Amino acid sequence: MKKTLLSILLICFSIQGFSQFSNYFENKTLRIDYFHSGNFIHEYYRLDELIEKNVWAGSKVNLIDTFDYGKFRIMMYDTASGILIYSRAYSSLFAEWRTTNEGKGSCGNFSETVLIPYPKNVVKLVFQSRDSLNNWQNVENMIIDLKKDFILKPKQNKFEINALHFSGESSEKLDIAIIADGYTINEIDKMKKDFEKFNNYILKANPFNENANKINIWGVAAISAQSGITDPIDTFNVKTAVGCSFNTINSDRYLMTLENKTLHDALTNVAYDQIIIMCNTEKYGGGGIYNFYCTAAAGNAVANFLIQHEFGHAFAGLGDEYYTSEVSVEDFYPLTVEPWEPNITTLVNFEGKWKNMLNKFTPIPTPATEENKKIIGVYEGGGYMSKGVYRPYIDCTMKSVKYNAYCPVCKRATQWMIDFYTK
């Protein structure tokens, strides 16, 4: 009986969601390119271009972001009614750069992109940023009237799209676009083998293996003028399709691109929710930012781990559970604030984390002993800090170089996110 009632409620909710989508949106995407500028203290947004994409890949039911992760958030309001009709939170390279010494002193300017469903009517966009207590603050408002504003058609390219894994219509599935970087026209065979490897690395790891029927994976065969990946420390500099480079923000193994518009232009012909950049290099490296994109070195011996770890950041908002590394971030998590990542805690608000997964006899903090190896607990050390930040399991793919070893908390957070995209 209870189950029937629940089913009816869920059906009602779904119908409401679908009708909300068609009331407010066309089945298209509005790509908003803007400049995000400033430093540790100040922050500015300036609109760059509005670009129309002919399909919407995101959910048509779950239009409001319920996770409360990320550093930034875009809120879209229907101006006639004042109703919130869409929201999405994310992080970006600007958020990381502004915490560095350079970002504390000078002013940076980063191109960023958000994809939102294409509004039928006049809407107000509110760009929000977290303050030092992790509360959302409005930073910029924009009125968008697509009947009056200048809307560009996307730049065309001839990059072939390979359906690596297809399970159904994009708006009902999690769509992952894997785009190649650093592969020349003579390396297409290698690129296709690497696409297959990445496809398997994702689909064979838990919990993605149990959700294969909810996922589409697309390989975007972007062709680079030169082979390999730029590595400033080695003074190796190549022109590649989306411009990835090691040593991003002065961290040698941090492999990202600052060519945001080039990246999104290269993805014109694919409907996607998440972006993975597959880098043609053997050198250890990668990076992943929540709802932004992630990268991994395809030729490295632990590429399977790299892709699962970095995709954990980009897709499920997972934090790093390690705390001994060369990452040059001090006091990354203030101990008086609960971090937004689902798999680390300062115990400021542990109720909102994995407390409901603990056995009632498990002590807080939990000693990292051999007998607790398979026990969900509260282990001190995580988020680059050995004291005051806690992780849920002694070991995990988010802590050590281990493929297919997400801890139960990371698995649960990943499952929540898969469900969000596929309902």
Ligand SMILES: [Zn+2]
């Ligand atoms: Zn974990």
